[in-house]
Amino acid sequence: MLYGTPPRREHRTSSGALALSGAAWSAGRRGAGAGQHRSRRRTVREPQQTAQLLVRGLAALILLGLVATTAFFVVAGEQHGGAAETGPDLIAAGMLASRTVDAAPLTVEEVFPDRGAVQPAAARPYRITMTHIDSDCGTATTGELGLLLTAHGCNQVVRAGLDAPYGDYQVTAGVFNLADAAGAEDVDGRLRQLVETADGSFATLPAGRGDPDDPPTSQVGWRTRGHYLLYCVITRPGGELVTADDPYAARITDDLVDSYLGTTVLGRRAAGV
Numbered sequence: 001m002l003y004g005t006p007p008r009r010e011h012r013t014s015s016g017a018l019a020l021s022g023a024a025w026s027a028g029r030r031g032a033g034a035g036q037h038r039s040r041r042r043t044v045r046e047p048q049q050t051a052q053l054l055v056r057g058l059a060a061l062i063l064l065g066l067v068a069t070t071a072f073f074v075v076a077g078e079q080h081g082g083a084a085e086t087g088p089d090l091i092a093a094g095m096l097a098s099r100t101v102d103a104a105p106l107t108v109e110e111v112f113p114d115r116g117a118v119q120p121a122a123a124r125p126y127r128i129t130m131t132h133i134d135s136d137c138g139t140a141t142t143g144e145l146g147l148l149l150t151a152h153g154c155n156q157v158v159r160a161g162l163d164a165p166y167g168d169y170q171v172t173a174g175v176f177n178l179a180d181a182a183g184a185e186d187v188d189g190r191l192r193q194l195v196e197t198a199d200g201s202f203a204t205l206p207a208g209r210g211d212p213d214d215p216p217t218s219q220v221g222w223r224t225r226g227h228y229l230l231y232c233v234i235t236r237p238g239g240e241l242v243t244a245d246d247p248y249a250a251r252i253t254d255d256l257v258d259s260y261l262g263t264t265v266l267g268r269r270a271a272g273v
Helices: 015-095 145-151 181-196 247-270
Strands: 126-134 141-143 156-163 170-177 200-202 219-225 228-235
Touching: 141 145, 145 181, 145 200, 170 247, 181 200, 181 219, 181 228, 200 219, 200 228, 219 247, 228 247
Parallel strands: none
Antiparallel strands: 126 156, 141 200, 156 170, 170 228, 219 228
């Protein structure tokens, strides 16, 4: 018992024991009364504790709901951001998918509006030495590449000869206008083998930079965007070899093919500017 009588050995027969027993009995009565009072208090507290548990559980559910809602909006925001980043490319792919939807022919003024220089984003200007436009795409190619382009409806090439702003690099950069994006992708897939086997490539402007009978010393780079094939040919004076890991060559390709022709020129066309 929590508040019961003393142990049995304290119940003695002597008067002192009786007196002690009586006192213990009185204490037991008081203890029993206190126990009943605490029992009543416990009975009162149990509903309060149940209510508190319910409130805490409800608070936990609300907190969990807030966390789940926050996570949902974070993920949705990231997906929306990703869509915003890819949006311009998707629009460009639609606007530049073929000459059926992108019927206006290219002009030198559109591709090279400043006849003196090309200004890629975040790069020094490239000086233009000459520009050229032709309806015969074969004039800007060597070997079998011209036939491949003609088979996919190429009807224009706009190009320029340029001097790079660093080193002694000379560059030819331009745009081929093919019938549709599928044709451009097919040319893109076959070009590497043509270049590596020397069966076809891009010609320089002006022509004659390097003897066609000698092993190739230039480096070429190309990309497709919609129904256009963008390219550059990088050479060194005196026919010095431009190696595959040349950092300047990689920079030139990025400046002219990716940044200027791909983003600036065709970006304007895709936006209808």
